[in-house]
Amino acid sequence: MNKTLKFFTVAFVALVAVAFTVPNNNVGDGYKIGDIAEDFSLKNIDGKMVSLSDYKDAKGFIITFTCNTCPYAVMYEDRIIELDKKYAPKGYPVIAIMPNNTSIKPGDNLEAMKKRAASKGFTFPYLIDAKQEVFPKFGATKTPHIFVLDKKESGLVVEYIGAIDDNYKDASAVKTKYVEDAVDALIKGEEVPLKETRAIGCSIKV
Numbered sequence: 628m629n630k631t632l633k634f635f636t637v638a639f640v641a642l643v644a645v646a647f648t649v650p651n652n653n654v655g656d657g658y659k660i661g662d663i664a665e666d667f668s669l670k671n672i673d674g675k676m677v678s679l680s681d682y683k684d685a686k687g688f689i690i691t692f693t694c695n696t697c698p699y700a701v702m703y704e705d706r707i708i709e710l711d712k713k714y715a716p717k718g719y720p721v722i723a724i725m726p727n728n729t730s731i732k733p734g735d736n737l738e739a740m741k742k743r744a745a746s747k748g749f750t751f752p753y754l755i756d757a758k759q760e761v762f763p764k765f766g767a768t769k770t771p772h773i774f775v776l777d778k779k780e781s782g783l784v785v786e787y788i789g790a791i792d793d794n795y796k797d798a799s800a801v802k803t804k805y806v807e808d809a810v811d812a813l814i815k816g817e818e819v820p821l822k823e824t825r826a827i828g829c830s831i832k833v
Contacts, residue, residue: 657766663782669754686718697829726762769828789824
């Protein structure tokens, strides 16, 4: 290999390495454990604007970034519904947010969200992050991606970030229910046993 070809080969490899290692500042750089989450106002499938401050009696929230079109999100829908049924009465309701760019994923537009929520019987708000301003603040990168918030005097503290459980394929084969363990600990006034896991799902489309 002559020197010129070798130089360009090395340069190309370095460029590729940089492309895959430089962080995307729009995602993944949001809230960390212990941070205070800001409130937001997003449109629900019923046309009304929803904010966390609307939930005066809430002790916290299970925020899930999800969508209609990702197979991982679809596989978790029933489990998200069960989380809301179990924990909303205990003060930790589910708030679902659809973060995708709908020009890239038209199957995630508001009308499609309405149909999906109706067919599945969603018991929680299904909000659209139309301007894609909320999910970067959280640092969400996948659908689904979960953030458990706990209401304290200082504000809504981020207590857990990651996956719902350890088996997206088969709910009956789950060994560790990360979100349930986190919320159960908060209800008891205890430390969350595992604060972060890797979210498994489809990349958010921007």
